[in-house]
Amino acid sequence: MSDITKQSLTELVESIKNKKLSSSEVTKAFIERSEKSKVLNAFITEDFTSALDKAKKFDQKPNLDLKLPGIPMAVKDLFCTKNVKTTAGSKILNNFVPTYESTVTENIWSEGAILLGKLNCDEFAMGSSNETSFFGNVQNPIDKNLVPGGSSGGSASAVAGQLTPITIGTDTGGSIRQPASFTGTVGLKPTYGSCSRYGIVAFASSLDQAGPMAQNVKDCALLQEVISSFDAKDSTSINFKRSHYSKDLTNNIKGKKIGIPKEYRVDGMPKEIEDLWQKGIEYVRNCGAEIINISLPHTSYALPTYYIVAPAEASSNLARYDGVKYGYRANGENLIDMYEKTRSEGFGVEVQRRIMIGTYVLSSGYYDAYYLKAQKVRRLIKNDFDEAYKKVDAILTPSTPSSAFKIGEKTNDPVSMYLNDIFTVPVNLAGLPGISIPAGHDAKGYPLGLQIIGKAFDEQNILNIAFAIEEKINFKNKITDWWIK
Amino acid sequence: MSIDLKTIKHISKLSRISVDDQRAKKLVGDLNSIFDFIEKLNELKTENVKPLTSIAETTLKLRSDEVQSKNIREQIIKNSPQDNEDYFVVPKVIE
Numbered sequence: 001m002s003d004i005t006k007q008s009l010t011e012l013v014e015s016i017k018n019k020k021l022s023s024s025e026v027t028k029a030f031i032e033r034s035e036k037s038k039v040l041n042a043f044i045t046e047d048f049t050s051a052l053d054k055a056k057k058f059d060q061k062p063n064l065d066l067k068l069p070g071i072p073m074a075v076k077d078l079f080c081t082k083n084v085k086t087t088a089g090s091k092i093l094n095n096f097v098p099t100y101e102s103t104v105t106e107n108i109w110s111e112g113a114i115l116l117g118k119l120n121c122d123e124f125a126m127g128s129s130n131e132t133s134f135f136g137n138v139q140n141p142i143d144k145n146l147v148p149g150g151s152s153g154g155s156a157s158a159v160a161g162q163l164t165p166i167t168i169g170t171d172t173g174g175s176i177r178q179p180a181s182f183t184g185t186v187g188l189k190p191t192y193g194s195c196s197r198y199g200i201v202a203f204a205s206s207l208d209q210a211g212p213m214a215q216n217v218k219d220c221a222l223l224q225e226v227i228s229s230f231d232a233k234d235s236t237s238i239n240f241k242r243s244h245y246s247k248d249l250t251n252n253i254k255g256k257k258i259g260i261p262k263e264y265r266v267d268g269m270p271k272e273i274e275d276l277w278q279k280g281i282e283y284v285r286n287c288g289a290e291i292i293n294i295s296l297p298h299t300s301y302a303l304p305t306y307y308i309v310a311p312a313e314a315s316s317n318l319a320r321y322d323g324v325k326y327g328y329r330a331n332g333e334n335l336i337d338m339y340e341k342t343r344s345e346g347f348g349v350e351v352q353r354r355i356m357i358g359t360y361v362l363s364s365g366y367y368d369a370y371y372l373k374a375q376k377v378r379r380l381i382k383n384d385f386d387e388a389y390k391k392v393d394a395i396l397t398p399s400t401p402s403s404a405f406k407i408g409e410k411t412n413d414p415v416s417m418y419l420n421d422i423f424t425v426p427v428n429l430a431g432l433p434g435i436s437i438p439a440g441h442d443a444k445g446y447p448l449g450l451q452i453i454g455k456a457f458d459e460q461n462i463l464n465i466a467f468a469i470e471e472k473i474n475f476k477n478k479i480t481d482w483w484i485k
Numbered sequence: 486m487s488i489d490l491k492t493i494k495h496i497s498k499l500s501r502i503s504v505d506d507q508r509a510k511k512l513v514g515d516l517n518s519i520f521d522f523i524e525k526l527n528e529l530k531t532e533n534v535k536p537l538t539s540i541a542e543t544t545l546k547l548r549s550d551e552v553q554s555k556n557i558r559e560q561i562i563k564n565s566p567q568d569n570e571d572y573f574v575v576p577k578v579i580e
Contacts, residue, residue: 099560192540206539232548236541304523315500322501325573329566335576340503352502353515356493359500360516373526375536380529382537414515415522431540 004029005162009071009219012165016062016069023062023070023114027055030072030116034163039483040139042158044077045085045118054114066112067226074164076155077118078125079105079210080199084115088201089123089133089151092321092328092346102199103231104168104210111226116164120154123348124318125175125203127151128420129410132350137407140183141479142446146404149179155213156183160477166214166223170200172207173306174400174424177436180213181399181449184438184477186220186466187213189424191456192431193238196231204313205236207306207428217437217467222246224459243460251468254288258465259392263299264423266401272442273398280396280439280450283472284465292392296384301377302426303418308361308374309429314351315358321346353414382430389455394462397423399436399449423451433459437466438475445478488516 004026007015015021031048051072058070080086080098087093101109109115122132130138130153138153140146141161148157152169156179159167169176171189180187188211195210202208212223225246230239260281265274285291323329323342330345332338347355361370388395401422410417427434433456436449450469454462493512497504504512567574 096564097560099557099564100554232546235545236539236543238541238543298529301526301529304525307519307523308526319501323566324575325561326564327566332576335578336501337503338576339501343501344503347502352500352504353512353519355500355502356496356512357516357519360488360492360496363496363499370523372536373531375538376531376534377526377529379534379537380531382540415518418519418522 005033007165008215009165009222012071013069016071017064023055023058024052026070027051027072027114030164034116036484037161037163040141040157040161040163041136042120042138042154042161042163043074043117044087044089044120044135044154047084047115047117051114051116058112058114063112067222068108068111068113070112070114071165072114072116073108073166074116074119074158075105075167076121076152076169078121078170078201079168080201081105081115081118084118086118086201087135088125089121089135090347090351091134094134094328096326098199100199103196103229103233104200104227107227107229108168119158119167122151122153123351124201124314125151125170125172126314126350126354128174128178128417129405130154131407131411132348134348139483140404141483142183142404144482145407146446147182147407149182149404151175152179152213156180156185156187159183159185159213159215160479166212166219168210168223168227169213170208170210171428172203172310173428174421176211176213177399177424177434177449177451178420180436181438181447182404184447184475185213185215186217186435186437187211188220188224188435188459188463189427189433190224190228190459191433193236194228194433194457194459196229196234196237198231198233202317204310205317206313207310217463217470218246218249220435221249221463240457245460245463248460249467250464251287251471253284253465253468256289256394256461256465257292257392258284258289259292259294259388259395261294261296261299261388261395261397263296264397266422269401270442273401273448276440276448276450277398280469283469284396286472287468289465294388294392294395296388296426298377298380298384299426302381302429303422305374305377305381305429306425307357307418308370309378311354311358312362312371313358315355315362318351318355378429381426385430385432393455394465395453397451397453399423399451403442403444403446403448427453432456433462435462435466437470438477439469439473440475441478447477488513488520
């Protein structure tokens with residue numbers, strides 16, 4: 001049984017198509033492992049009974065032409081799932097049962113996959129360590145008391161811990177790539193407009209994107225193929241010709257021009273990360289790619305820009321949580337008092353902090369100085385990438401400035417927590433695709449990731465480069481199953 | 486630039502989030518350290534830069550205003566915090 005959960009998505013699909021395994025066997029194996037892995041706290045809601053029923057139904061009349069035939073998978077609890085509780089990691093949505101399905105999950109189920117449950121995340125995806133979740137922090141399968149990263153921490157932990165063969169997360173400032181890097185897994189943030197935002201609990205609408213998380217690049221490509229679609233229900237969804245990401249995947253990157261931005265060599269970055277970056281550069285060069293030094297001069301302004309734009313959008317998006325139509329409600333003496341108490345009791349500390357930052361930068365007298373200023377700098381950041389892409393096809397950087405940190409290590413210092421996203425945030429601000437792949441370990445044996453940033457809509461190219469590096473690096477995640485007794 | 490207790494109380498009111506004095510004091514520190522970090526943007530001259538509001542700079546498409554989800558009234562009402570078959574219930578607003 002335990003061997004089943006070790007298989008990659010591609011292997012599982014193959015096994016089900018060849019009738020070596022049934023969907024029920026696979027589903028049961030992941031459920032059994034999840035039952036033994038409760039200490040990781042990866043799930044907010046388990047949907048195991050229903051998953052087994054669906055697997056049984058699939059086996060009775062298997063449609064093997066589908067891309068994810070009878071494959072069980074858990075998803076981040078930020079995606080609305082019809083009739084299955086969706087919390088966004090918040091007390092304020094603790095009892096919310098959506099009446100509709102997100103487009104991205106709908107795409108997944110229509111290719112034959114089966115919902116295992118909903119995965120833990122930072123509250124409203126605001127965090128870099130999964131510690132802001134109302135449902136408690138998540139443990140990293142790599143090592144006890146280590147954060148899995150965030151906000152898609154439950155997703156990363158579940159993939160690394162083999163509780164689900166693949167999963168989807170969302171990435172507003174690095175929430176897929178940073179946890180992927182912290183757990184030795186692969187995570188892709190697609191181009192803005194590639195995957196529909198319909199039915200995803202909104203955080204910062206001009207930055208949010210859903211994306212796949214997997215054990216390897218090929219699995220990631222296959223899932224991206226399934227979730228990426230034009231959707232009229234998302235007004236910023238973009239209709240472009242989507243590749244067959246998994247079928248067209250190739251390790252031939254000969255002649256590709258890869259940019260190395262000097263501004264990503266930040267102060268205080270550990271030598272191990274610099275070394276890993278150099279190793280990555282060597283690998284792509286050995287694959288026949290050309291290395292070109294580039295400059296992204298406004299890189300250091302990305303985080304301050306992000307911490308205006310994202311909270312501003314969040315303060316507006318989260319205005320809907322007022323205790324009236326759904327979610328948590330506190331008792332109040334009058335309507336206003338009810339609103340204020342509901343939001344004070346229903347939101348956690350980090351979410352309140354961001355709503356207040358957002359409210360302030362949008363408030364009368366400060367809008368121009370902060371919000372408008374940030375929107376202008378956002379343009380400069382995007383221009384940097386546009387300039388660079390005149391010379392290169394993709395950009396190679398580290399994914400994070402450090403490996404995973406300890407639970408509780410950064411919770412009292414918001415700015416130091418924010419600095420974790422220094423290499424991932426510019427990609428969201430410019431709406432570009434970025435992928436993190438595990439590329440090595442630090443002295444403690446914790447995984448480190450490399451990020452490949454692409455041109456808009458050029459997911460295929462960064463998947464190919466990631467695929468080529470993956471093959472050269474032959475990364476093995478050091479997971480001992482310490483949590484299974 | 487410095488955010489004081491009075492400003493925090495004002496933002497709290499605008500945000501419709503009640504904060505007690507202890508939380509408000511903590512927020513003064515937090516927000517000041519975050520805004521110190523944000524102030525870095527003032528190093529840049531941006532008079533002639535056009536603000537970027539959205540990456541997908543397309544005009545919004547129009548669609549006909551038709552009901553897509555039918556007969557879900559009961560399910561919708563079921564999510565409301567106070568039980569009632571027909572309405573969303575709120576504290577009294579008219580004296």
